[in-house]
Amino acid sequence: MAKKRTVRSIPQERTPVRELDPVVRATNFEEVNCGYTEPEAILESTRCLFCPEPKCIDGCPVSIDIPGFIQKLGEKDFRGAYDVITGTNLLPAVCGRVCPQENQCEGVCVVGESLVPVAIGRLERFVGDLAIQNNWVSLPYIEPTVYKIGIVGSGPAGMACAADMAKAGCEVTVFEAFHEPGGVLRYGIPDFRLPNTVVDAEIEKLEQLGVKFECNTLVGRLFTIEQMIKELGFHAVFIGTGAGYPTMLGIPGDSLNGVLSANELLTRCNLMNAREFPNVDTPLPLGKQVVVVGAGNTAMDALRVSKRLGAENVTCVYRRSKAEAPARAEEVHHAEQEGIEFHWLSNPVEILDDGEGSVYAMRCIRMELGEPDESGRRRPVAVPGSEFEIETDQVVFAIGTNANPIIGQTSKLKLNKWGYIQTDENLMTSMAGVFAGGDIVTGAATVIEAMGAGRKAARGMKAYLGIRDVGRADRTEMLFGLSVREHNFTRVRSA
Amino acid sequence: MRTTRSKRKTVNDTLINRFDIVRREDFSDVTYLLEVHHPMMSRAAQPGQFVIVMSHSDGERIPLTIADFDREKGTITLVIQAVGKTTLEMQQTCQVGTSLYGMAGPMGIPSHLSGAKKVVCVGGGLGVAPVYPQARAWKENGAYVIGVLGFRNKDLVFWEDKFRAICDELIICTDDGSAGIKGFVTDGIKLALEKHPDIEEVVAIGPPVMMQASAEATRPSGVKTMVSLNPIMVDGTGMCGGCRVKVGDVVKFACVDGPDFDGHQVDFADLMVRLRRYKEEEKAATERWSESCRMRNVGGEVIAFPE
Numbered sequence: 001m002a003k004k005r006t007v008r009s010i011p012q013e014r015t016p017v018r019e020l021d022p023v024v025r026a027t028n029f030e031e032v033n034c035g036y037t038e039p040e041a042i043l044e045s046t047r048c049l050f051c052p053e054p055k056c057i058d059g060c061p062v063s064i065d066i067p068g069f070i071q072k073l074g075e076k077d078f079r080g081a082y083d084v085i086t087g088t089n090l091l092p093a094v095c096g097r098v099c100p101q102e103n104q105c106e107g108v109c110v111v112g113e114s115l116v117p118v119a120i121g122r123l124e125r126f127v128g129d130l131a132i133q134n135n136w137v138s139l140p141y142i143e144p145t146v147y148k149i150g151i152v153g154s155g156p157a158g159m160a161c162a163a164d165m166a167k168a169g170c171e172v173t174v175f176e177a178f179h180e181p182g183g184v185l186r187y188g189i190p191d192f193r194l195p196n197t198v199v200d201a202e203i204e205k206l207e208q209l210g211v212k213f214e215c216n217t218l219v220g221r222l223f224t225i226e227q228m229i230k231e232l233g234f235h236a237v238f239i240g241t242g243a244g245y246p247t248m249l250g251i252p253g254d255s256l257n258g259v260l261s262a263n264e265l266l267t268r269c270n271l272m273n274a275r276e277f278p279n280v281d282t283p284l285p286l287g288k289q290v291v292v293v294g295a296g297n298t299a300m301d302a303l304r305v306s307k308r309l310g311a312e313n314v315t316c317v318y319r320r321s322k323a324e325a326p327a328r329a330e331e332v333h334h335a336e337q338e339g340i341e342f343h344w345l346s347n348p349v350e351i352l353d354d355g356e357g358s359v360y361a362m363r364c365i366r367m368e369l370g371e372p373d374e375s376g377r378r379r380p381v382a383v384p385g386s387e388f389e390i391e392t393d394q395v396v397f398a399i400g401t402n403a404n405p406i407i408g409q410t411s412k413l414k415l416n417k418w419g420y421i422q423t424d425e426n427l428m429t430s431m432a433g434v435f436a437g438g439d440i441v442t443g444a445a446t447v448i449e450a451m452g453a454g455r456k457a458a459r460g461m462k463a464y465l466g467i468r469d470v471g472r473a474d475r476t477e478m479l480f481g482l483s484v485r486e487h488n489f490t491r492v493r494s495a
Numbered sequence: 496m497r498t499t500r501s502k503r504k505t506v507n508d509t510l511i512n513r514f515d516i517v518r519r520e521d522f523s524d525v526t527y528l529l530e531v532h533h534p535m536m537s538r539a540a541q542p543g544q545f546v547i548v549m550s551h552s553d554g555e556r557i558p559l560t561i562a563d564f565d566r567e568k569g570t571i572t573l574v575i576q577a578v579g580k581t582t583l584e585m586q587q588t589c590q591v592g593t594s595l596y597g598m599a600g601p602m603g604i605p606s607h608l609s610g611a612k613k614v615v616c617v618g619g620g621l622g623v624a625p626v627y628p629q630a631r632a633w634k635e636n637g638a639y640v641i642g643v644l645g646f647r648n649k650d651l652v653f654w655e656d657k658f659r660a661i662c663d664e665l666i667i668c669t670d671d672g673s674a675g676i677k678g679f680v681t682d683g684i685k686l687a688l689e690k691h692p693d694i695e696e697v698v699a700i701g702p703p704v705m706m707q708a709s710a711e712a713t714r715p716s717g718v719k720t721m722v723s724l725n726p727i728m729v730d731g732t733g734m735c736g737g738c739r740v741k742v743g744d745v746v747k748f749a750c751v752d753g754p755d756f757d758g759h760q761v762d763f764a765d766l767m768v769r770l771r772r773y774k775e776e777e778k779a780a781t782e783r784w785s786e787s788c789r790m791r792n793v794g795g796e797v798i799a800f801p802e
């Protein structure tokens with residue numbers, strides 16, 4: 001750094017990123033955001049002020065050393081930047097794409113006080129993609145331990161915990177109920193936001209670390225959590241089974257044909273590749289007039305997938321206003337560009353039957369915002385007499401999920417009153433050696449929070465097993481003649 | 496990074512990820528049995544549970560009831576009726592020595608074996624297979640078991656001997672009277688109820704119409720009647736909601752809340768409408784597939800399509 005940067009001296013505009021044309025992209029599943037090129041990334045990196053007390057780090061749920069990696073990036077030390085990020089975040093290519101940055105790191109970036117904040121997410125993604133292209137893996141020196149770790153669920157929480165435990169020298173097996181690993185990253189988030197090839201690459205990196213994936217394994221039913229500890233010889237178990245179980249609309253007509261959950265639509269499309277039907281066997285009936293209820297990330301994905309599958313009109317119905325929509329701002333913006341219609345402040349009251357058990361219309365009522373509720377958001381109240389109908393042949397609901405019941409049904413783990421798994425501050429459950437994290441503990445949240453939980457549980461697990469992480473002690477010096485980048489774990493207690 | 500179809504096709508040659516077919520039996524030209532090697536599942540499986548099978552990487556995930564399990568041999572038995580693209584294709588490709596691409600389970604809540612002393616186990620058509628493990632479990636519990644099996648005709652009858660071995664009484668019903676009594680399973684149920692007023696529970700498995708009729712047959716006497724519902728499923732883990740059914744005005748997910756429900760409470764009309772959801776697509780897939788089989792036949796390949 002030759003001269004100290006100030007808000008005045010840095011480029012005032014955020015470096016734009018190339019995006020596919022909305023008209024063209026609404027007909028295919030190509031990734032919308034093309035990502036920064038090298039010169040673009042370097043230009044954007046010059047907008048970071050390298051704050052002495054970087055607020056952005058507090059905004060990131062896993063506290064990535066953001067100025068640290070941006071500085072390396074600016075020096076064209078991309079590998080160095082990657083190593084800084086992966087010090088805390090295992091999935092930069094994923095998080096750079098799907099984090100709600102405007103509420104997290106970028107939301108508190110100092111530059112954002114007067115200009116558009118530094119594009120931290122895009123920079124992170126740039127580094128993550130480079131790592132995938134060049135097949136960079138931080139294969140640490142791993143001192144094997146005798147411990148066997150079982151991970152249930154292969155979403156971001158499970159992946160993160162698996163990676164950390166593998167790096168700590170444990171033998172790690174990930175069990176996944178589906179036939180392919182990745183959790184929501186694979187079956188939920190569509191290719192135009194997060195290509196499955198990126199998920200593949202991340203899984204491959206885990207395999208290189210020695211993590212084994214066992215798909216087609218429904219834990220709880222094939223074997224229980226108790227059996228994993230008592231019979232299958234796992235010294236510790238992590239549960240990251242996600243939220244899943246979709247909430248019904250609970251209005252008349254919600255079991256009509258043509259009414260389905262966003263999870264079903266997205267699973268058929270993304271996991272089963274139903275968009276290639278009949279070249280693949282899983283069908284996906286296409287609506288011409290699709291209505292999606294909800295305005296979270298899942299709803300945005302359902303809207304944009306429906307559009308890409310050829311629906312003529314795609315409408316979003318949400319009972320609050322745009323300002324309250326829980327989706328990432330970028331996704332709402334992209335959806336609008338792609339010609340999705342929005343009915344803000346509207347609530348469905350009934351789905352109408354065409355007489356043969358299929359949907360033909362949805363009746364909604366207008367809402368207005370009243371007093372704030374417990375969540376601090378203004379509570380929507382119905383405007384009497386404001387009912388209206390939308391013609392539709394497919395209604396997709398994306399109004400949230402509940403805890404998946406299988407682990408609860410089959411184990412003695414303590415659950416809270418909503419069915420989520422109860423944990424202590426180290427993410428250990430009521431059963432010794434069994435940890436849990438991600439959506440199954442917190443309810444539906446974000447990828448980076450799930451990943452953070454997986455890592456936190458790994459720390460708890462290491463403490464429980466008595467594995468000490470020596471390499472982390474000092475970032476700048478050599479330790480016992482080993483580079484600090486090689487995380488050297490020492491077992492201080494035998495099994 | 497360009498979006499392409501995921502290329503991940505690693506075959507983990509590990510314990511769980513191999514589903515070798517070790518035995519096959521054909522009961523008729525539409526019904527076949529597959530015995531799949533899966534020692535872990537054979538130990539976990541219980542009556543009333545099912546698996547989700549994928550026959551190849553582009554296949555559909557289809558639910559199939561566990562018709563039997565052999566803990567010593569480490570196998571799971573499936574009995575399949577060829578009704579559409581996937582099940583027809585499996586009829587050709589699933590031979591001894593081949594493997595399934597995926598088989599996950601056992602799924603669903605195991606059937607609740609009440610302490611009933613006298614029970615009727617009803618199987619209609621393909622439901623005959625899935626009702627077998629329940630009948631056997633009841634027998635092992637010391638109950639008096641009456642089997643009622645329904646088939647269209649004599650040629651379709653299977654597992655009669657297996658049922659004889661565990662049932663105290665067995666009533667076979669055929670539509671045309673070519674075996675057992677002439678009539679539907681409901682006639683068999685009525686016979687049993689008349690002869691044994693002390694029947695405590697009826698379990699009926701088969702096509703939705705048959706389960707509905709069975710529930711109606713027992714409604715007057717109020718005998719508890721459990722049915723095993725078969726809505727269309729995708730994941731089988733409670734994640735998609737595709738399998739939702741109405742039971743006494745409450746929405747339930749058959750894959751995690753069932754598949755067994757109280758037959759007197761189930762909204763069968765709703766189930767049957769929902770089963771028609773993919774009719775068009777199913778028809779298109781089956782036609783397209785049989786077309787391609789004929790073409791391959793012309794090309795001199797061995798695969799024959801059952802007309």
Ligand SMILES: Cc1cc2nc3c(=O)[nH]c(=O)nc-3n(C[C@H](O)[C@H](O)[C@H](O)COP(=O)(O)OP(=O)(O)OC[C@H]3O[C@@H](n4cnc5c(N)ncnc54)[C@H](O)[C@@H]3O)c2cc1C
Pocket residue numbers: 098099100152153154155156157158175176177178181182183184185188189217218219220240241242243244266297298299301328404406407437438439440444445446447448450732
């Ligand atoms: C459509 C959609 C879009 C989203 N978009 C975003 C976004 O843009 N940004 C963001 O930050 N977050 C987003 N989220 C939320 C985010 O994906 C989740 O918070 C996150 O994936 C949770 O991770 P997890 O590891 O806890 O669980 P999941 O990712 O749900 O993974 C759980 C895995 O466990 C498996 N499993 C479940 N039960 C069992 C069992 N009994 N045995 C074995 N395996 C089991 C499941 O099959 C699944 O693969 C989105 C979610 C959805 C559904």
Ligand SMILES: Cc1cc2nc3c(=O)[nH]c(=O)nc-3n(C[C@H](O)[C@H](O)[C@H](O)COP(=O)(O)OP(=O)(O)OC[C@H]3O[C@@H](n4cnc5c(N)ncnc54)[C@H](O)[C@@H]3O)c2cc1C
Pocket residue numbers: 545555557558559560561573574575576577578579580581582583621624625724725726727728754770771777778780781
């Ligand atoms: C819990 C459960 C247990 C089952 N057990 C068995 C079994 O032991 N043996 C067996 O042969 N079949 C069983 N089925 C039905 C089996 O899953 C379907 O026959 C199969 O999915 C049809 O696939 P297909 O591609 O060959 O036919 P398709 O072309 O998809 O469909 C042909 C016909 O089958 C019906 N159908 C399609 N999918 C299903 C489905 N998931 N459930 C019920 N009917 C469907 C359609 O309405 C249509 O009439 C079970 C279903 C469930 C839900």
Ligand code: SF4
Pocket residue numbers: 059060061062063064066089095096099100101104105106120121124448
């Ligand atoms: S992980 Fe998410 S919140 Fe953290 S720096 Fe990256 S984009 Fe921001």
Ligand code: SF4
Pocket residue numbers: 047048049050051054055056057066067108109110111118120
């Ligand atoms: S707050 Fe913004 S400007 Fe400051 S270090 Fe973080 S990214 Fe750079």
Ligand code: FES
Pocket residue numbers: 727728729730731732733734735736737738739748749750751
């Ligand atoms: S099959 Fe998806 S929830 Fe039951």
